[in-house]
């Protein structure tokens with residue numbers, strides 16, 4: 003099926019609250035295990051989490067890599083708010099974890115990060131080159147890169163089947179968002195083309211994962 007973009011930023015309060023209340027812990031934990039498998043020597047001193055939302059992944063990064071400074075970036079204040087509240091309750095992390103409201107592309111963001119991580123941002127972007135440009139802008143030479151996202155199913159019926167398999171008990175707003183996200187996601191072939199256009203094809207590789215995801219990983223030159 004053709005891609006149908008969805009709104010980039012998740013600015014709706016009901017949407018943000020439902021997202022923050024949902025339990026994504028199994029998938030988030032899988033992502034962390036995959037990161038450790040891909041980069042057994044760690045992620046270095048400075049990690050950025052693009053499109054961090056309420057910080058599900060940012061908190062885990064800060065906990066799993068206790069010598070790293072972690073920066074979570076998101077363009078939507080409503081999505082960042084629960085993460086900022088949670089950080090207020092976690093004084094032990096406050097020296098190493100920060101959140102900033104930034105909308106990509108943002109040429110004022112500094113480079114030099116030793117790792118660039120992103121979960122479920124790519125499918126939100128109307129222009130996917132924005133993500134690959136941000137990876138190049140923010141990552142230091144040798145930086146670890148790990149991007150995970152949904153991949154677009156072949157038909158609307160396949161999208162509906164995934165929603166019914168994985169989100170049938172979720173609040174309606176999340177069910178609606180999930181279908182929209184599956185329709186907005188890219189295929190591995192499209193991402194391969196994006197990497198080629200961004201001059202990253204010799205540094206990053208893409209592969210389908212499970213029945214609904216894709217991953218992009220590698221190191222910048």
Ligand SMILES: C[S@@+](CC[C@H](N)C(=O)[O-])C[C@H]1O[C@@H](n2cnc3c(N)ncnc32)[C@H](O)[C@@H]1O
Nearest residue numbers: 010011012053054055077078081105106121126
């Ligand atoms: C589906 S959420 C993923 C949140 C988080 N990464 C996670 O794993 O739970 C996607 C997030 O990307 C943010 N986003 C979308 N487009 C963006 C942009 N151009 N710049 C910054 N953030 C963006 C949205 O506001 C939203 O919070």
